[in-house]
Amino acid sequence: MTSPTSETSETTSLWSSAEWLSDAANWLDEQLTAAGIKRVGEVTQPRLKPWGTVLRADTERGAVWLKAPAPETVFEVPLYRLLASVVPQWVLDPIGVDVDRGWVLLPDGGPTLRERLGEPAGWSEALVSVLPQYGQLQLDLMPHAGDLLAAGVTDMRAAVMPARLDEALELTGRYAAGSGSEIAKEHHAWVSGQRAEFAARCADLPDRASLDHNDLHTNNVLGDPAGTVKFYDWGDSVLAHPFSSMLVALGSLARWLEVDPDDDLVRRPRDAYLEVFGNPADLLAELDLACWIGKVARALVWDRALRREPGEFAGAPLETLASLRMNSWLGAA
Structure with missing residues (x-):
């Protein structure tokens, strides 16, 4: 697991801790296994900010992204589940959602x-x-x-x-x-x-x-x-x-x-x-x-x-x- 240097805050300290990163990587792997997807690369942390962090991993089907928003915007996690249910054609379909932890695992959507x-x-x-x-x-x-x-x-x-x-x-x-x-x-x-x-x-x-x-x-x-x-x-x-x-x-x-x-x-x-x-x-x-x-x-x-x-x-x-x-x-x- 690799992580970048970032501003010090309560949330970034948590998200950069070895324990949190290990738990998040394990959850990511569990969601991939449940979806029948094999991870083929290291889990990295390309983004770490006070308002959220993102983990990335390569799989046999392309990259996946675990997003963990800060408490102020953690509603985005259950919102993804709702959007995938009502308007699935216009949003990324989550591979996994954990509302209690505030984590959502998304497939790569390609270039913006x-x-x-x-x-x-x-x-x-x-x-x-x-x-x-x-x-x-x-x-x-x-x-x-x-x-x-x-x-x-x-x-x-x-x-x-x-x-x-x-x-x-x-x-x-x-x-x-x-x-x-x-x-x-x-x-x-x-x-x-x-x-x-x-x-x-x-x-x-x-x-x-x-x-x-x-x-x-x-x-x-x-x-x-x-x-x-x-x-x-x-x-x-x-x-x-x-x-x-x-x-x-x-x-x-x-x-x-x-x-x-x-x-x-x-x-x-x-x-x-x-x-x-x-x-x-x-x-x-x-x-x-x-x-x-x-x-x-x-x-x-x-x-x-x-x-x-x-x-x-x-x-x-x-x-x-x-x-x-x-x-x-x-x-x-």
Whole structure:
């Protein structure tokens, strides 16, 4: 067993201990044996971070990956089991799941969309095919909101978002006060003054709810966009209005391509996604509103991810909240 050097923390100390590594490797082997798969290589630990660790092993059928998320995102383990049951065509099928230990063993899914395509020039066309598949996944999951909550997915539906804004302001208030930055304090004060407006807009958002990946970009999509792809890395996901997923999916595309959200390179995949739900022209305002409200969920997801090691991204939750000043996030045709 080999392991890399990593930041010191309670979780990383546990995950790098000989006892934990031995137990995890034994469990990995047990799951492979039960599935009729033979391991042919050493178990290694290529990733060790405060928010999770990953073990890797080569088998006669290719590489396998054991993922152990930190407590803040351990819901990803039972979530994989649910997704494999409801939307198996769009997710990796776990070889083994141990909810009590917080471990999931996954097959290798091949290169990511970003690795497959290389330069961003082809990403827009690929997402024209990929995003409708993601939209169908969300549609199929809509009847399973209760199951998603039972798996541990955080509730970020419109009805609870005013209270979520208060949570976000509490944590960003501590950051602003301790940062010594007048800009941070001004940002926090401005968002604090938007509570009533935010609550009113939440009440205006149509009542749809599904799984929001919350970090959907080309590095979290596996497979050939000409066929059926797989979506993975669900540790940031929440239960929210489905359209809020486009906050990252289309926002990151616009940034990578250095174009405006109204550019055809963003509009085409946007409309392809919306067509799964209805007439895109009728849904643009709902998309904008869902993404605007989704910034609060995104801020809280940032905090969840950074809680064990804020580092250089410590200001990301407040920066995300401050972007509420952009009233129209993705634009309209």
